[in-house]
Each structure stands twice: as C-alpha cells, then as structure tokens.
Amino acid sequence: MSGNGEFIESLTRVMQHGSYESRAYVVMLMKDMFEVSTPTPLLSLKQEFFTQVVQVLRDEISQKATKASLQVLVHACPFGRNRVKAAEAGAIRVLVDLLLDSSEKRVCELMLILLDQICQSAEGRAELLNHPGGLAIVSKKILRVSKVGSERAIKILHSISKFSSTPSVVQEMLSLGVVAKLCLVLQVDCGSKAKERAREILKFHAKAWRNSPCIPMNLLSSYPF
Numbered sequence: 001m002s003g004n005g006e007f008i009e010s011l012t013r014v015m016q017h018g019s020y021e022s023r024a025y026v027v028m029l030m031k032d033m034f035e036v037s038t039p040t041p042l043l044s045l046k047q048e049f050f051t052q053v054v055q056v057l058r059d060e061i062s063q064k065a066t067k068a069s070l071q072v073l074v075h076a077c078p079f080g081r082n083r084v085k086a087a088e089a090g091a092i093r094v095l096v097d098l099l100l101d102s103s104e105k106r107v108c109e110l111m112l113i114l115l116d117q118i119c120q121s122a123e124g125r126a127e128l129l130n131h132p133g134g135l136a137i138v139s140k141k142i143l144r145v146s147k148v149g150s151e152r153a154i155k156i157l158h159s160i161s162k163f164s165s166t167p168s169v170v171q172e173m174l175s176l177g178v179v180a181k182l183c184l185v186l187q188v189d190c191g192s193k194a195k196e197r198a199r200e201i202l203k204f205h206a207k208a209w210r211n212s213p214c215i216p217m218n219l220l221s222s223y224p225f
Helices: 002-017 020-035 047-059 063-077 082-086 091-101 105-118 122-131 132-140 147-163 165-176 178-185 192-204
Strands: none
Touching: 002 047, 020 047, 020 063, 047 063, 047 082, 047 091, 063 082, 063 105, 082 091, 082 105, 082 122, 091 105, 091 122, 091 132, 091 165, 105 122, 105 147, 122 132, 122 147, 132 147, 132 165, 132 178, 147 165, 147 178, 147 192, 165 178, 178 192
C-alpha cells in the first residue's frame, strides 16, 4: 500500500504543478491504474487528490482528460469518506456546470453516475441544492441521455427527496417541472427500477404536489394514489 500511496501522492504533485498536458497524462495514467487496483489504496486518498482531479475537470483540458477524470472519481467514490472529499473539492458545482453544456452520451452518463455517488453523502446533497441550477439540470437529463442516465438522475432526485427535502426544496421541485417529469417517467419505457423510484418520490410528497396546477392534466393521470 505504501508504494501505491506514495505513487499517487507523486502524481497528485504533478497535477498541482504540471502543465495542462502533464496533468491530462496523469489522470489518464490514474484511470488505468484504478481500473486494476484493489480498493485498499482508494480508501486512503487525500483531500488534495480530489481537489486536483476536480481542477482537471474544471479546466476542460480535453475530452479525453475530462472522461479520464470522471472515471478516476467514479472508481474512488463508492467509499463514503471519498464522497465527502469529492464534495468538499467542489465536484458537484463543476459537474452541474459541465452537464449544462455536455451532449456526449458516455460523458453525461459518467457525470450522472458520479453525481449520484456523491449525493449519497449529506455534503454532496447540500452542494447540489446550493447550486442554482442543480435540481433543474439533473431533472432535464431524465429521458434525454440514455436509460443509465435516466436511472442515475432519478436516483439523485430520490436521495434528495428522501434525505434533504425541506418545504422550499419540495416547492422548487414542483416549480422547476421535476414533478411533471417524474409523472412522465411513469408513462414511458425507462426501466422498472427508475419507475419504482419515481413513484416513491411522488408518494413522498403527494400532499404537497398531487393537486398542483404545475402538473399538466395529461401527466396528472399518472400520479400514484
């Protein structure tokens, strides 16, 4: 482990001080490394590691570097402490901003997978809700990327609804069209797990949402009673 840990710290220093090209090379090297790694070195990643990988994402050096950075973070974030570190490194804000302009299917999927992982922490959910476009962008990607993308976007909204839904969040989801989109999910073919989660979210807040004029009549018929 110490050898791996020291190597990752050396690569982190290159990301801190290197050129765009060397930083891009480092994240691609880390992606290959993490794909074959045991979980052990991933459990002791430092905060600075996350800060630097998120900075590579933020800088949009190249499509390859962006994709590699996302894959590195997806490998690191099944672990609870790493989700918190990624949130504290500003990953949520960067991901939401990138999702706004991204149309490449696999990149969007990776962003939604990573957002879902980080939003399984309280810190991640708070960061998503603090972003003025957070809920809107996640909702917009439902039924627009792929089945995987829709499932992850709905899972993010499910985490928010279950653990972080204040009255203002519930109202915001209604006014942004999130509720109407969830009703639409129940009418189309997008996988049983996604539909089940969408139905659960609608049931969580039925009292606040069921009779709202914000839901078009043709979608209101899908509201689970």
